[in-house]
């Protein structure tokens with residue numbers, strides 16, 4: 001098996017999901033300079049809602065494709081409602097407050113949503129029903145599953161559509177105008193509150209789809225799943241340059257690749273048996289087991305945050321970002 | 329009846345009264361200027377009319393009180409402000425900026441026609457329509473800001489210091505544009521520190537000093553007024 005190619009495939013799949021989630025962070029940040037820390041929870045609610053619908057319909061004789069579609073079609077409006085609710089109830093009243101207030105509120109909303117989800121969906125791990133056979137294809141010594149192909153292709157389509165909306169439509173132009181100067185945007189007759197609400201709604205719709213993607217990729221959902229996923233997608237947005245749409249896409253894929261390759265090779269790289277000189281204790285263990293690995297692939301999560309720290313230290317504006325924000 | 333009738337307009341920033349109860353009016357087809365020194369409250373007055381700052385008093389536009397309207401509702405009623413410092417969207421292209429000027433309009437064929445006439449009036453913008461507005465020179469940005477306001481088909485145009493920060497030759501060009509817009513029948517309220525230019529283009533003027541209007545007359549009379557000459561025209 002070709003580990004490198006395999007990890008590239010896995011990385012692209014993860015990266016596609018990160019990119020879709022990162023877009024939600026970056027669009028909201030771009031328009032009101034708020035890091036919506038509750039965005040990861042919206043992803044989780046998307047996964048949970050879809051799971052509920054899919055589990056409910058599984059075995060009912062409805063064709064599997066229709067079931068999955070129904071799951072997505074339920075998750076999207078639910079998440080949009082949650083995203084709109086967050087903006088309306090939690091963030092809009094703080095529009096003119098010091099920047100720290102909405103940020104702390106966002107963290108609070110993340111906790112609130114987690115606990116509401118726990119009450120609705122219990123504190124157990126829920127299995128995503130396997131209603132589809134998941135075909136596996138082999139390319140050049142690596143395997144790619146039908147779910148992976150679907151995630152990658154669908155995310156590319158979504159990104160293309162979003163780019164078209166933001167850069168080609170009247171609404172998208174109004175979003176960019178509002179992001180740049182809301183006061184003047186109002187003079188143009190743009191109802192900025194409405195545009196901001198729509199930005200949240202679009203981001204939440206993307207989060208819903210991402211939630212269904214991760215749910216079906218890992219086959220499992222849990223009320224805390226949005227937290228780390230959200231932080232990683234946020235890291236991806238920062239990596240690409242927060243506020244920048246293309247940056248979020250690039251950052252998402254790069255982060256997915258770094259993470260997958262890191263997870264694929266960290267065991268080898270930290271295998272002390274590869275050291276040219278080994279202390280007796282290590283040599284003894286190597287002789288016995290053949291390996292002595294310092295960090296296993298369970299350290300996978302570390303990479304996203306190493307990337308985040310690295311970006312913040314060396315290129316805080318991100319890969320495609322233009323200016324260094326000195327704001328809180 | 330006047331197109332714009334302002335009575336007892338007051339604006340405060342925190343505890344500081346920037347506009348202290350002023351009255352003025354603008355009749356349809358007129359060019360009226362509001363001149364005064366730095367910090368007199370000219371921009372604040374225009375911002376109050378455009379609902380960008382909370383204000384008290386009465387502002388009647390076309391006979392309706394507009395002080396309760398949200399700012400984004402004004403352009404649809406034909407009131408457009410070209411803000412101080414131009415306020416173009418630097419990351420949007422020139423064409424996108426112009427299209428944002430027509431944001432509230434739905435009459436697509438008419439918008440295309442207006443875009444054509446804006447390009448005729450401001451040919452530089454046609455050449456640069458695909459360029460981001462941030463790459464334009466200051467004078468070109470001012471032209472864009474005016475063109476963008478015209479795309480909303482305003483009936484009353486509020487201009488805040490269109491000459492600010494521009495080289496004299498560019499100031500001349502901008503004022504030629506303003507003159508030709510007014511000759512097409514536009515009603516204009518012009519705020520300027522450059523009193524000579526403003527009074528040359530306007531039919532009437534108001535002089536503002538620390539939040540109050542201290543003097544008003546026909547522009548030609550103000551140009552000859554010793555107090556105006558002393559304070560705003562370099563005392564010649």
Ligand SMILES: Nc1ncnc2c1ncn2[C@@H]1O[C@H](COP(=O)(O)OP(=O)(O)OP(=O)(O)O)[C@@H](O)[C@H]1O
Pocket residue numbers: 341344346364365366367368369370371372373412521
């Ligand atoms: N956002 C604000 N917060 C507090 N005070 C303000 C604000 N904007 C203006 N002011 C104050 O209100 C007064 C009037 O300001 P304004 O900008 O209206 O003056 P202006 O006549 O337009 O001056 P200039 O010719 O310099 O543009 C000034 O004393 C100014 O310091």
Ligand SMILES: [Mg+2]
Pocket residue numbers: 370371372412489
């Ligand atoms: Mg001013």
